[in-house]
């Protein structure tokens with residue numbers, strides 16, 4: 167994982183659709199206090215595609231993610247999941263939807279029940295996937311495999327609580343959960359914000375491996391256009407709640423059209439050079 171990598175973004179235009187939206191909008195508050203956090207966005211995310219949504223703080227990325235996850239109702243617009251209008255009108259339908267879409271949040275500490283030991287966190291994932299009645303040995307084998315996928319040792323974690331892990335280990339545990347849950351879509355909102363540049367590159371590589379191994383769609387939310395270029399097939403550039411530009415990562419970043427995209431790129435030095443993972447956190451240079 168430490169070798170120099172250059173990435174080629176793939177074109178997913180003709181791949182089957184997994185999540186799409188038309189006119190998706192979120193308005194918070196009323197009158198003078200009104201904030202249009204997400205403003206009539208259209209998007210088409212395809213099966214197996216690695217999509218990044220890039221924008222500065224406050225551009226509406228997390229609000230959009232919450233709508234995609236069904237944690238926040240859209241004020242306007244329509245979302246389609248696997249080619250059909252998404253229906254999350256009851257608790258049961260929401261739970262069914264969440265088998266298809268899972269998230270890694272900005273703060274990994276908020277994602278766990280602190281009173282549950284790590285093995286029960288992972289066992290819950292196996293149970294959610296219908297593996298409740300599997301023999302104990304099989305469950306241990308699955309948990310061991312998931313941990314080794316993210317370079318954690320299951321045997322060393324079994325009796326620990328999530329808060330006994332480091333930030334980086336915690337984020338890797340979140341990826342191990344996703345490895346077990348195998349959702350169709352993974353939404354990752356700045357999952358690398360808590361870790362150093364080296365662990366960050368490792369986590370990004372794990373997300374890419376996860377996509378390559380499972381064919382899952384990954385929606386990666388970031389303020390860092392350099393990371394988006396390194397990791398994605400497709401990028402959507404978000405400014406003040408709108409998508410100002412989208413397309414294949416290589417095309418958008420090598421030949422940006424919107425002034426905002428140009429500005430984001432000019433903030434990142436060396437973007438056209440081959441990527442060396444040790445320099446992936448360009449802002450730290």
Ligand SMILES: Nc1ncnc2c1ncn2[C@@H]1O[C@H](COP(=O)(O)OP(=O)(O)OP(=O)(O)O)[C@@H](O)[C@H]1O
Pocket residue numbers: 194195201202203221222223224225226227228229230389
């Ligand atoms: N619950 C809320 N009530 C009112 N306004 C909100 C709420 N949540 C978000 N906003 C506003 O919506 C806008 C978009 O916020 P959002 O959190 O989606 O941005 P973001 O792109 O995720 O930013 P960051 O990169 O800092 O995480 C901001 O102006 C924010 O203040």
Ligand SMILES: [Mg+2]
Pocket residue numbers: 227228229355
């Ligand atoms: Mg956010």
